[in-house]
Every structure is written in structure tokens, then in C-alpha cells.
Amino acid sequence: MSNDKNSSAPVPSPNFVRSIVDADIAAGTHARPGMPSVITRFPPEPNGYLHVGHAKSICLNFGLARDYQGRCHLRFDDTNPEKEDQEYVDTIMDSVQWLGFSWKQGGQEYLHYASDYFDQLYAMAEYLIENGKAYVDSQSAEDMAKNRGNFGQAGTNSPFRDRPAAESLQLFRDMKAGKYKDGEHILRAKMSEDAMSSPIMTNRDPALYRIRHAHHHRTGDDWCIYPMYDYTHPISDAIENITHSLCTLEFTDHRPFYDWLVGTLAEGGFFTPPVPRQYEFSRLNLTYVVTSKRKLRQLVDQGVVSGWDDPRMPTIVGLRRRGYTPEAIQLFCERIGVTKVDSWIDMSTLEGALRDDLDPKAPRAIAVLRPLKLIVDNFPEGETVDCSAPVHPHHPELGSRSFPFSRELWIEQEDFMETPVKGYFRFTPPTADKPGSRVRLKYGFVAECTGFDKDEAGNVTAVHVNYFEDSKSGTPGADTYKVKGNITWVSAAHALEAEVRLYDRLFLDPQPDGGGKDFMSVLNPNALETVTAYLEPGLKNAVADQRFQFERHGYFVADRVDSKPGVPVFNRVTTLKDSWAK
Numbered sequence: 001m002s003n004d005k006n007s008s009a010p011v012p013s014p015n016f017v018r019s020i021v022d023a024d025i026a027a028g029t030h031a032r033p034g035m036p037s038v039i040t041r042f043p044p045e046p047n048g049y050l051h052v053g054h055a056k057s058i059c060l061n062f063g064l065a066r067d068y069q070g071r072c073h074l075r076f077d078d079t080n081p082e083k084e085d086q087e088y089v090d091t092i093m094d095s096v097q098w099l100g101f102s103w104k105q106g107g108q109e110y111l112h113y114a115s116d117y118f119d120q121l122y123a124m125a126e127y128l129i130e131n132g133k134a135y136v137d138s139q140s141a142e143d144m145a146k147n148r149g150n151f152g153q154a155g156t157n158s159p160f161r162d163r164p165a166a167e168s169l170q171l172f173r174d175m176k177a178g179k180y181k182d183g184e185h186i187l188r189a190k191m192s193e194d195a196m197s198s199p200i201m202t203n204r205d206p207a208l209y210r211i212r213h214a215h216h217h218r219t220g221d222d223w224c225i226y227p228m229y230d231y232t233h234p235i236s237d238a239i240e241n242i243t244h245s246l247c248t249l250e251f252t253d254h255r256p257f258y259d260w261l262v263g264t265l266a267e268g269g270f271f272t273p274p275v276p277r278q279y280e281f282s283r284l285n286l287t288y289v290v291t292s293k294r295k296l297r298q299l300v301d302q303g304v305v306s307g308w309d310d311p312r313m314p315t316i317v318g319l320r321r322r323g324y325t326p327e328a329i330q331l332f333c334e335r336i337g338v339t340k341v342d343s344w345i346d347m348s349t350l351e352g353a354l355r356d357d358l359d360p361k362a363p364r365a366i367a368v369l370r371p372l373k374l375i376v377d378n379f380p381e382g383e384t385v386d387c388s389a390p391v392h393p394h395h396p397e398l399g400s401r402s403f404p405f406s407r408e409l410w411i412e413q414e415d416f417m418e419t420p421v422k423g424y425f426r427f428t429p430p431t432a433d434k435p436g437s438r439v440r441l442k443y444g445f446v447a448e449c450t451g452f453d454k455d456e457a458g459n460v461t462a463v464h465v466n467y468f469e470d471s472k473s474g475t476p477g478a479d480t481y482k483v484k485g486n487i488t489w490v491s492a493a494h495a496l497e498a499e500v501r502l503y504d505r506l507f508l509d510p511q512p513d514g515g516g517k518d519f520m521s522v523l524n525p526n527a528l529e530t531v532t533a534y535l536e537p538g539l540k541n542a543v544a545d546q547r548f549q550f551e552r553h554g555y556f557v558a559d560r561v562d563s564k565p566g567v568p569v570f571n572r573v574t575t576l577k578d579s580w581a582k
């Protein structure tokens with residue numbers, strides 16, 4: 001296989017789509033000389049940014065192509081000129097590539113635009129009209145809606161349904177020539193004489209073309225009629241010799257029209273069989289997020305988030321900025337699988353994939369997020385002792401990192417308790433009948449708490465300890481000190497002061513838009529907390545997108561937008577454990 005980029009992924013597990021593909025290959029269903037037996041496509045509309053739901057479709061379509069030595073086309077379904085833009089085309093291409101996939105193969109680019117087919121789509125529409133399979137309807141939008149009927153109630157034929165083909169053809173040409181205003185006429189299919197009473201609503205003379213006097217981001221003002229999605233999609237698939245056209249379950253009812261359209265046009269000589277076939281799978285519903293471009297746009301437009309790439313957004317650009325890896329997203333998609341059953345996937349599955357991906361590869365580092373001063377009173381002022389720690393506890397080959405120990409350190413506020421609760425093993429002050437607790441300052445020394453300072457408001461401002469010079473981690477003396485507490489720290493004079501953004505889920509409700517709920521009313525007010533943290537000094541060299549595990553705190557990434565050389569800003573990708581599990 002010539003496409004290396006698509007080849008690094010978790011081992012695929014069987015699913016119903018793979019079973020269909022296997023059977024089709026065995027039966028030669030889509031066999032064409034010189035062509036792969038699996039050609040899929042990912043067909044986004046360039047009207048917004050891709051989200052995690054799209055990632056499922058991308059991993060499925062590009063993953064099949066990869067695993068069956070086929071290919072996957074990236075096709076922009078750009079038939080709604082008012083809503084689409086080049087900005088979205090660019091970000092979609094970027095997101096697909098970032099996820100680890102490519103539409104280039106064997107020196108060929110399989111990058112397509114439905115708008116490239118506008119001429120062909122138009123010619124096919126004329127063919128359908130000439131053959132009595134489409135007609136121009138001149139009803140008002142209201143009448144059309146009324147006459148469509150309802151579920152369980154047959155529709156009524158349009159009074160224009162039987163107008164002569166020549167008349168429809170002339171009207172259609174005049175529509176194209178710009179002689180009519182938006183909405184004056186519409187081209188509709190006539191799948192059969194009694195299609196308006198079909199139990200499947202989408203069979204009731206579906207619209208093929210509508211008038212839109214709108215500028216298109218690629219074809220400019222060439223057209224004032226635009227083909228509908230349901231008409232464009234099957235034809236684009238057939239033009240590109242797609243074998244398996246995978247879409248989400250809500251398109252199940254569109255399949256009869258899909259088959260009718262490509263079948264009819266194949267009979268008309270526009271395509272050579274075998275024609276593509278549509279298969280439906282369940283869309284991804286992920287808890288604690290919304291995956292609808294419209295709703296995501298609302299979050300951006302109303303300033304709830306800072307933009308499409310806000311690290312709280314479930315967009316690909318948001319997940320990327322948050323610190324997710326392409327491998328973690330691919331692993332997630334592999335784990336959730338592909339079925340025909342609609343269900344909700346728990347957010348912890350995505351976070352779990354991230355942890356599983358990062359744990360073996362993220363370098364470790366120390367960060368103190370909620371600092372409290374620790375003063376080692378018996379350590380000489382102005383001096384330092386070098387301490388070292390492995391870059392990764394399971395990969396000694398990655399070497400070690402070092403950082404200084406000094407008289408004044410930062411520790412976490414939670415690592416001192418004036419009046420300890422039962423089972424608390426970190427610093428506690430001496431009492432009348434007991435000395436202060438002894439704790440190991442990880443990778444450094446054991447120290448014993450001797451007291452603490454408080455301000456007038458009663459806040460603890462510093463903790464005092466004495467250290468034991470012969471207790472240094474990694475030296476023979478270390479073992480003679482038996483302590484239960486082991487805490488992280490950084491040297492106050494050497495630490496890197498940095499902005500750290502503690503991101504959490506954007507919504508409090510696991511199904512923010514479930515059951516018609518208003519997702520804007522269940523926003524998590526604590527989805528972003530910004531702290532000034534003290535970090536291990538070596539982190540000043542962190543570069544944008546570099547990920548770390550901050551011991552005790554989780555996985556963090558140097559923000560790709562706001563980090564400057566020497567001044568990284570960190571985002572928390574996720575905590576070490578699932579803190580949302582009940």
C-alpha cells in the first residue's frame with residue numbers, strides 16, 4: 001500500500017461494516033478492473049468545524065480504506081452556498097490530516113468537491129425531466145409542506161406533477177438562467193406514480209434543485225440553482241466509484257431514493273454498474289458534550305467559549321488544543337466500534353483512551369498548582385542540592401531530569417494540615433505530646449514539620465520543617481527513614497512560574513441536549529479555572545503541543561496558541577483518574 005500515513009493505527013476489531021465488505025470482496029460485488037475493491041469517502045459540508053462525531057466517521061471511512069488496501073476520498077459536500085466558506089474547507093482538511101489520515105494515494109489526490117459536479121448534476125436532472133422522472137413544481141412552500149402529508153397520512157399530488165416534460169424542462173432551464181426568484185419553483189423527483197403516498201416520507205417527490213441567488217465560495221455567481229444534498233450525494237458517490245457509502249442511521253429512509261437515483265441514472269448510461277451502496281451506522285453521542293455544528297456555533301457566537309478551538313470544545317481543533325493526541329482519538333474510535341444501535345458513549349471512554357495513549361509516552365514533571373511555602377529552616381540559605389528523577393518511571397532509557405532542592409520550596413496547600421484527619425500522612429505540626437510528622441519530599445529528603453506561620457486572617461502562609469541531610473533519595477541512607485507520606489515540591493527560587501488552565505467538562509449534565517433540553521442552561525461554570533503554578537524549572541523549555549504528566553495532577557500540554565518560547569502556558573488535558581465516576 002502506498003499510503004504510509006494511513007497505516008499507523010490500532011488493530012481493528014470486527015464490526016458489521018467489515019462483515020459486509022468481506023462478503024462483497026468474496027462475491028466480487030464491486031469488482032472493477034484496476035480499481036480497489038473498497039472505495040469510501042468522508043463527505044463533510046464545509047459549514048463549520050469538525051467535531052468528535054466526525055472523527056468517528058473519519059476513522060471508519062479512512063480506516064476501512066487503510067485496512068482493505070482501498071482508498072478514501074475527502075469530498076466537500078458544498079451545495080449550500082450561504083452557509084459555506086473556504087475557512088471551513090481549510091480547517092477540515094487540516095483536521096483530517098492531523099487525525100493521521102490522507103486522501104492522497106499512489107501519487108493521486110482524491111480531494112473532491114460536489115460543486116465540481118454541478119454541470120453533470122444539471123445534465124442528469126435534465127435527463128430525469130425528459131424521462132418523466134422529475135418535474136418542476138410551482139406550488140408555494142406552504143402548499144408543498146401541506147401536501148406532503150404526514151407520517152401515517154398520505155400526501156397529495158402537486159397540481160403541477162403531470163405537467164408535460166417539455167414544460168418542466170423549459171422552466172428548469174429558465175430557473176437556471178435566473179428568470180425566477182428564490183422559492184418560485186423547485187425541481188422534484190417522481191420515483192413512481194404513487195410516490196406521494198409512500199410510507200417513507202423522503203420518497204414523496206423529494207426536492208432535487210432549488211433556486212438560490214447566492215454566491216458560492218467556489219463557483220462564484222455561475223449558478224443560481226443549487227442541487228439538494230439528497231440528490232447530490234448519491235450522484236457524487238457514483239461519479240467517484242465509491243463502493244460503500246457509509247452514513248448515520250437517520251439516512252436509512254433516504255436509501256430507497258439513493259438506490260432509485262443511481263439505478264435510474266445507470267440505466268440512462270450515466271454510470272457503469274456496479275453502483276455504490278449505502279450502509280448506515282449509529283452516530284456518536286458522547287456524554288457531557290454536544291455534537292451539532294449548529295449548537296457548537298452557538299457556544300462560539302455567544303462567547304461561552306473563546307472560539308472553535310477553545311480547549312473545552314469537542315471540535316477536532318478544540319481537542320487538539322486541549323492536548324488530545326490523534327492516536328488517542330483513533331484508539332477511542334476503535335474502542336467504541338461501529339454498530340447500528342444508537343447509544344451514548346461515556347466521556348470517560350475518550351479520557352481513558354487519552355490516558356492509555358499518554359501514560360507510556362508522556363515525560364513526567366512536577367507542578368505545584370496551589371502553592372504553599374515550605375521553609376527548610378536547617379538548610380543553609382543560598383545553597384542548593386541537585387535532585388534527580390526519571391523522565392519516565394518505566395523507561396529508564398529516557399534518562400533523568402534534575403532540579404535543585406533549596407531552603408524555600410513550594411508544596412501543595414493540601415500537603416499540610418494543622419489539625420490532621422485520621423489517615424493523613426503529610427505534614428502536620430508538632431503537638432504537646434507528639435513531634436511534627438515526617439514526610440519525604442519526593443526525589444529529595446525526608447523532613448519533619450516543626451511549625452507553621454499564619455496571617456491575621458488565619459491563613460497558613462508557610463510551613464516550617466527541618467530536613468535530614470542523610471535521607472536523600474537514591475543514597476544508602478534513604479532507607480533508614482520510614483515515612484508514610486511522599487509529596488511533590490519545587491524550589492521556590494528556581495521554579496518556573498506559569499499560567500496553568502485547569503479545564504473540565506463544559507456541561508454538568510451527561511446529556512446536555514438530550515430530550516430537547518436547553519444545553520445552554522446546563523453549562524459547567526467551573527469548566528475553566530486558571531491558576532498561577534510553580535513548575536519544575538526544566539519545563540521552561542516545553543514547546544507548543546508538548547505533553548507531560550504532571551505527577552499527581554494529570555496530563556498537561558503546552559498550549560499551542562498562547563505559549564511563547566521560554567514562557568509556556570499549560571492546559572490540563574485530563575486528570576489521572578476519572579473524577580466524574582459515581
Ligand code: ATP
Pocket residue numbers: 042043044045046052053054056057246247248282283284285291292293294
Ligand atoms: P452536524 O449535524 O453537526 O452539522 P452533519 O452530519 O450535518 O453534522 P456533515 O458535515 O454533513 O455534518 O458530516 C460529515 C459526515 O460526518 C457525515 O457522513 C456524517 O454522517 C458524519 N457524522 C456527523 N456527525 C456524526 C456523529 N455524531 N457520529 C458519526 N458520524 C457523524
Ligand code: MG
Pocket residue numbers: 045
Ligand atoms: Mg450534514
